[in-house]
Amino acid sequence: MSFRYIGLSPATFAPLFGLDEEALQARGMRRMIADEKPGFPCRVTLEDAEPGERVLLLPFEHQPVHSPYRASGPIFVREGKHAAFDRVGAPPASLLTRIVSVRTYAEDGMMTDADVTPGEDIETVLARLFEDPKAAYAHVHYARRGCYAARVERAS
Numbered sequence: 476m477s478f479r480y481i482g483l484s485p486a487t488f489a490p491l492f493g494l495d496e497e498a499l500q501a502r503g504m505r506r507m508i509a510d511e512k513p514g515f516p517c518r519v520t521l522e523d524a525e526p527g528e529r530v531l532l533l534p535f536e537h538q539p540v541h542s543p544y545r546a547s548g549p550i551f552v553r554e555g556k557h558a559a560f561d562r563v564g565a566p567p568a569s570l571l572t573r574i575v576s577v578r579t580y581a582e583d584g585m586m587t588d589a590d591v592t593p594g595e596d597i598e599t600v601l602a603r604l605f606e607d608p609k610a611a612y613a614h615v616h617y618a619r620r621g622c623y624a625a626r627v628e629r630a631s
Contacts, residue, residue, distance in 0.1 A: 482560035521560035521567035537623040540584025579610035
Protein backbone atom coordinates (compact mmCIF):
# COMPACT_ATOMS: atom_id res chain seq x y z
CA MET A 476 0.00 0.00 0.00
CA SER A 477 1.28 3.47 -0.79
CA PHE A 478 0.42 6.71 0.95
CA ARG A 479 -0.13 10.35 0.11
CA TYR A 480 1.51 12.84 2.51
CA ILE A 481 -0.17 16.26 2.56
CA GLY A 482 1.00 19.57 4.00
CA LEU A 483 -1.27 22.50 4.82
CA SER A 484 -2.24 25.06 2.21
CA PRO A 485 0.07 28.10 2.27
CA ALA A 486 -2.87 30.36 1.32
CA THR A 487 -4.29 29.84 4.80
CA PHE A 488 -1.26 31.52 6.36
CA ALA A 489 -0.09 34.06 3.75
CA PRO A 490 -2.02 37.03 5.23
CA LEU A 491 -0.44 36.44 8.64
CA PHE A 492 3.12 37.19 7.52
CA GLY A 493 2.27 40.84 6.89
CA LEU A 494 1.05 41.39 10.44
CA ASP A 495 3.21 43.19 12.99
CA GLU A 496 4.17 41.63 16.32
CA GLU A 497 1.29 43.27 18.20
CA ALA A 498 -1.31 41.98 15.74
CA LEU A 499 0.21 38.49 15.85
CA GLN A 500 0.21 38.44 19.65
CA ALA A 501 -3.43 39.57 19.71
CA ARG A 502 -4.17 36.36 17.76
CA GLY A 503 -2.04 34.20 20.06
CA MET A 504 0.77 33.90 17.50
CA ARG A 505 4.51 34.58 17.56
CA ARG A 506 7.08 35.32 14.86
CA MET A 507 10.30 33.44 15.53
CA ILE A 508 13.69 32.87 13.94
CA ALA A 509 14.74 29.24 13.60
CA ASP A 510 17.91 28.77 15.61
CA GLU A 511 18.54 25.07 15.03
CA LYS A 512 17.81 22.29 12.57
CA PRO A 513 15.90 20.16 13.17
CA GLY A 514 13.61 22.04 15.48
CA PHE A 515 11.10 24.14 13.49
CA PRO A 516 9.15 21.76 11.22
CA CYS A 517 6.93 23.60 8.73
CA ARG A 518 3.46 22.12 8.28
CA VAL A 519 3.17 23.50 4.74
CA THR A 520 6.41 22.20 3.21
CA LEU A 521 6.92 19.34 5.71
CA GLU A 522 10.57 20.40 5.94
CA ASP A 523 12.50 21.81 8.87
CA ALA A 524 13.24 25.52 8.65
CA GLU A 525 16.86 26.48 8.11
CA PRO A 526 18.62 28.36 10.94
CA GLY A 527 17.97 32.08 10.49
CA GLU A 528 14.69 31.50 8.65
CA ARG A 529 11.54 33.29 9.85
CA VAL A 530 8.60 31.19 10.97
CA LEU A 531 5.27 31.75 12.63
CA LEU A 532 4.25 29.72 15.66
CA LEU A 533 0.47 29.71 15.76
CA PRO A 534 -2.55 27.76 16.96
CA PHE A 535 -4.22 25.72 14.23
CA GLU A 536 -7.37 23.60 14.19
CA HIS A 537 -6.14 20.50 12.38
CA GLN A 538 -9.17 18.32 13.14
CA PRO A 539 -12.19 20.59 12.48
CA VAL A 540 -14.84 17.88 12.86
CA HIS A 541 -18.03 17.64 14.83
CA SER A 542 -16.88 14.80 17.07
CA PRO A 543 -15.13 14.37 20.41
CA TYR A 544 -11.85 14.28 18.43
CA ARG A 545 -12.08 17.88 17.25
CA ALA A 546 -8.58 19.23 17.90
CA SER A 547 -6.18 22.11 17.54
CA GLY A 548 -2.64 22.84 18.59
CA PRO A 549 0.54 24.78 17.84
CA ILE A 550 2.29 24.56 14.48
CA PHE A 551 5.22 26.25 12.72
CA VAL A 552 4.84 27.73 9.24
CA ARG A 553 7.80 29.03 7.23
CA GLU A 554 7.52 32.48 5.69
CA GLY A 555 7.40 32.79 1.92
CA LYS A 556 6.67 29.17 1.06
CA HIS A 557 4.07 28.97 -1.69
CA ALA A 558 3.71 25.25 -2.35
CA ALA A 559 2.32 22.65 0.01
CA PHE A 560 3.95 19.26 0.24
CA ASP A 561 1.68 16.77 -1.54
CA ARG A 562 3.35 13.57 -2.58
CA VAL A 563 2.67 9.89 -2.95
CA GLY A 564 5.57 7.70 -1.94
CA ALA A 565 8.27 8.07 0.67
CA PRO A 566 7.43 10.09 3.78
CA PRO A 567 9.11 13.49 4.16
CA ALA A 568 12.31 13.58 6.22
CA SER A 569 10.62 15.68 8.93
CA LEU A 570 8.47 12.64 9.78
CA LEU A 571 11.22 10.04 9.39
CA THR A 572 13.60 11.65 11.87
CA ARG A 573 11.26 11.97 14.87
CA ILE A 574 9.11 9.78 17.06
CA VAL A 575 5.58 10.16 15.73
CA SER A 576 2.05 9.40 16.81
CA VAL A 577 -0.20 8.15 14.01
CA ARG A 578 -3.97 8.45 14.45
CA THR A 579 -6.53 7.19 11.94
CA TYR A 580 -10.04 8.58 11.64
CA ALA A 581 -13.30 7.53 10.01
CA GLU A 582 -15.14 9.91 7.67
CA ASP A 583 -17.23 11.16 10.62
CA GLY A 584 -14.12 12.28 12.52
CA MET A 585 -14.15 9.44 15.04
CA MET A 586 -10.75 7.90 15.76
CA THR A 587 -10.41 4.33 14.55
CA ASP A 588 -6.94 3.55 15.97
CA ALA A 589 -3.59 5.05 16.93
CA ASP A 590 0.02 4.11 17.60
CA VAL A 591 3.38 5.66 18.41
CA THR A 592 6.47 4.74 16.41
CA PRO A 593 9.95 5.88 15.43
CA GLY A 594 9.50 7.82 12.18
CA GLU A 595 11.50 5.35 10.13
CA ASP A 596 8.72 2.80 10.82
CA ILE A 597 5.81 5.09 9.91
CA GLU A 598 4.86 3.25 6.72
CA THR A 599 4.58 -0.07 8.56
CA VAL A 600 2.28 1.50 11.14
CA LEU A 601 0.22 3.28 8.48
CA ALA A 602 -0.22 0.04 6.54
CA ARG A 603 -1.48 -1.73 9.66
CA LEU A 604 -3.83 1.08 10.70
CA PHE A 605 -5.23 1.48 7.18
CA GLU A 606 -6.12 -2.23 7.06
CA ASP A 607 -9.29 -1.11 8.82
CA PRO A 608 -11.72 -0.18 6.03
CA LYS A 609 -13.30 2.47 8.28
CA ALA A 610 -9.98 4.39 8.42
CA ALA A 611 -10.44 7.27 5.95
CA TYR A 612 -7.35 9.37 6.76
CA ALA A 613 -4.55 9.67 9.29
CA HIS A 614 -3.01 12.52 11.19
CA VAL A 615 0.63 12.30 12.16
CA HIS A 616 1.78 14.18 15.26
CA TYR A 617 5.26 14.72 16.63
CA ALA A 618 5.04 12.52 19.71
CA ARG A 619 7.32 14.43 22.06
CA ARG A 620 5.44 17.73 21.90
CA GLY A 621 2.19 16.33 20.55
CA CYS A 622 1.97 18.84 17.70
CA TYR A 623 0.13 18.08 14.47
CA ALA A 624 2.56 17.29 11.64
CA ALA A 625 0.72 16.14 8.51
CA ARG A 626 -2.26 14.41 6.97
CA VAL A 627 -1.87 11.02 5.30
CA GLU A 628 -4.29 9.26 2.99
CA ARG A 629 -4.27 6.03 1.05
CA ALA A 630 -2.83 6.69 -2.42
CA SER A 631 -5.47 6.23 -5.08
